[in-house]
Amino acid sequence: SSAASSALLASPQPTQPVAAQSVALWQAWWGASEDANLPLTRAARTTFQFRGVCGTYSHDHPAGTEVLPVWRVQRNGVDGGEPGRFDYVMLMDDTRSSLGWPARVHRSYRPVDRTVASWRLDPSNTLQPQADTSSVVAEDVVVLARNAVMVALDAQARAPVPMTVQTTGTGATLESRALARMTKHPSGELPRDVSSVVVGQSIRGADTFDALCDELIFHTTSFGDQQGAPTQGGLLVLTQDLPDGGGQMSVAPQVVRIPWGNYGQAQSFLNSLPQDAGLMLVGDEIVCYDGYDNASGTINIPQGGRGLLGTLQGTHEAGTTAMFLEHFIVGTLAGGIGPGDSTLPLVDTTGFPPSGTVLVGTELIHYTRLAGSGLDMPRRSTEPGKKDGRGDGLFRGRFGTVPNAHAAGTPVILFPYRYSDRWTEKSDAPELGYFGLTLDQPNAHWRTSFFSVEEPSSGLVKVETLQRLSNDGEPLPPWDGEPGVTKGLALLREGMPEGVGHRIGKQADRAEWRVHVRYQRGAFDEQNGLAHGWKQTPRLRALGAEFTAPSLVLRRVDE
Incomplete structure (x- = not known):
């Protein structure tokens, strides 16, 4: 310019x-x-x-x-x-x-x-x-x-x-560095030139510490970079107070705040924002927007778009800055959904990966595929063993959160996770997550079964085992039946209750187990982010069974 x-x-x-x-x-x-x-x-x-x-x-x-x-x-x-x-x-x-x-x-x-x-x-x-x-x-x-x-x-x-001596006639220097x-911190300046990155110790190789690192992601931003690095990542400035509960905020569309102060240009900075939705840090509150007007600088905030990701909704005075959080992938619901719906219709799915986890309100949801303009997951059967895919969505209310109804316009935020939570009771689908074991022993009398686990520190992540007994020539009990009601199906919630295995006392040709993880309520703290159970997983040490079976002739050679 x-x-x-x-x-x-x-x-x-x-x-x-x-x-x-x-x-x-x-x-x-x-x-x-x-x-x-x-x-x-x-x-x-x-x-x-x-x-x-x-x-x-x-x-x-x-x-x-x-x-x-x-x-x-x-x-x-x-x-x-x-x-x-x-x-x-x-x-x-x-x-x-x-x-x-x-x-x-x-x-x-x-x-x-x-x-x-x-x-x-x-x-x-x-x-x-x-x-x-x-x-x-x-x-x-x-x-x-x-x-x-x-x-x-x-x-x-x-x-x-x-x-610093500036050359006459060169104009104002935007690059404060x-x-x-x-x-004085926080100055708003970009870091000095970076030549290397060291993780887990100091830059000189000292002070090594033990930690679990899931992934390192380096982000950059293109917002406000019309003048290059000096204005890159500039902050929008509120021109009017944003009250508690307000559904619109007004910014100066041609102005961003950089370390020098407010910088203005003829073009609107709002053109750099995604049209459908995004997150902004206004003061100390994270806000979602779902549209804006370039000319007036009015930015619309949808229902449920205030006080996101553990921040508190509040009042922000004119002059407060709004930082575009470009590294978040965000969409909004194109229509309302119920607590059992399997498809999340979005206004725009741009940026969402083929599968992942999203935060909608206070509910974490897994999706397994992109379907048109929505995020989709498999569905339960209406009847055990029917596999008609007409029941509720399998992966609603993950990590101990509660499935809820969400109105149109509610923000849908792509959410990171360490271990998936893909077990749902009374369900059977290829997308389920479990550790399956099978033991074939014709005409065996099964006495007990047991398992041993190492549980994480939170105490909110439990291992359970779904057990199925079956006989050759008979219909298999459906995995999505009611344990304890469906013949041959049992749910083992403890490894060795009272120090002994689970009594079976039945004859069957085959025993199968699906070892899975259940995240209890409180494993994820949607308000303050203080719970860590959703980032933990247990370890299965052993699974065993006691049985007696007749001798079998595995191979015979006649003279």
Whole structure:
């Protein structure tokens, strides 16, 4: 963009002060005056501005008092950040390889206006000056013209940081990392140039620790990158308050906030957002949108789109930033669904993988395929063994969450998971997740069966075993029957209750087991994210059975 179509938006310049009136006036004075009873001295000090400047007063200083410099930093207004007393900051030079030097601000001062005192003589006592009226006048015009903030540290800087010299006529530098500067976390700057990544220890190879890492995903963003890296990942800015429960938010469509402050251009930044849905971090709340208007900057928030992913819904004032969370894959329901529906109709499935897990409201749902414009999963049978696929969806309410009805427009967020939760009771489908074992022993009398497991620490992830006995030449008991009711089908919830195996006491030609995992309620904390059971899985140590069977002739050779 040319200088005419894009620029840093300057902070409002201070207006010229007027004579003191009966209105509220805030002055950044620090300390106490020692010349309040010396009107002539006070008038000279406030007029000439040699001592006690920048909101301070003149005092005696003993020999050996440390003298520290005061310097200027660019005044970027509240949008670009301004230093304050006791701020912990970093002094950075203009090289990408610099690590910077830590410091703490002792005093900052924004020159705007100052108070000038006057004095007069009492005709009855011309040797005794009297205090006269005071007035507010503009700060020194040279100081104001620099549009700067005066800063002093509480100790000497650890290294000198010279000002970066900019070439005349090159225009404003948007890349703050190319300038000598003082920053405070979070500055909004991108990291310095990255040449390597170390996981599990320090960059020097020390401090190794044990941890379980599922995957490392490196994300980038293309939002706001019309000017390259300096504006990449810029933040939208609210132009109106977003109240608690509000369904629309208004932003400045042609403005993003970068480390320098607010940056504006002729084109709308909203063009970079997905049209159907996305997530934004507004203040400390994650919000879903499902549409926007480029011209007005109005962004629509669907039902259930506030306070997502464990954040709290609240009120956000105008000027609050909205960060587009580009690494989240999000859609919205094109129609309402019930707690047993197997298809999640989406407005747009772009970005969703062929199978995965989604968070809808407070419910986690597995889907196994993309079907048209929806996320789909297999269905139960209406009758055991019929396999008609006309029952409820198999993978609703995963990881101990509760299947619910969800209205059209509800956000559907692609959710990461470590282990799938693909077991559903009274079901039989190829997509189920279990460990299957079979033992063929014709005419055997099965006495007991047992299993041993190592359960995870949460105590909310349990191993169960569905057991089936069958005989050759007879119909197989359906796996999706009712355990304990369907002949030959039993559900074993414990490995060895009371220290002994589960009594069978039946004759059968074959025994089969489906060992599966059940995630109990509370394994996933949809409100605060404090539960860890959904990220755990148990370990099956052994499964066994006791039986007696007649001898069998496996091979015979006649003479």
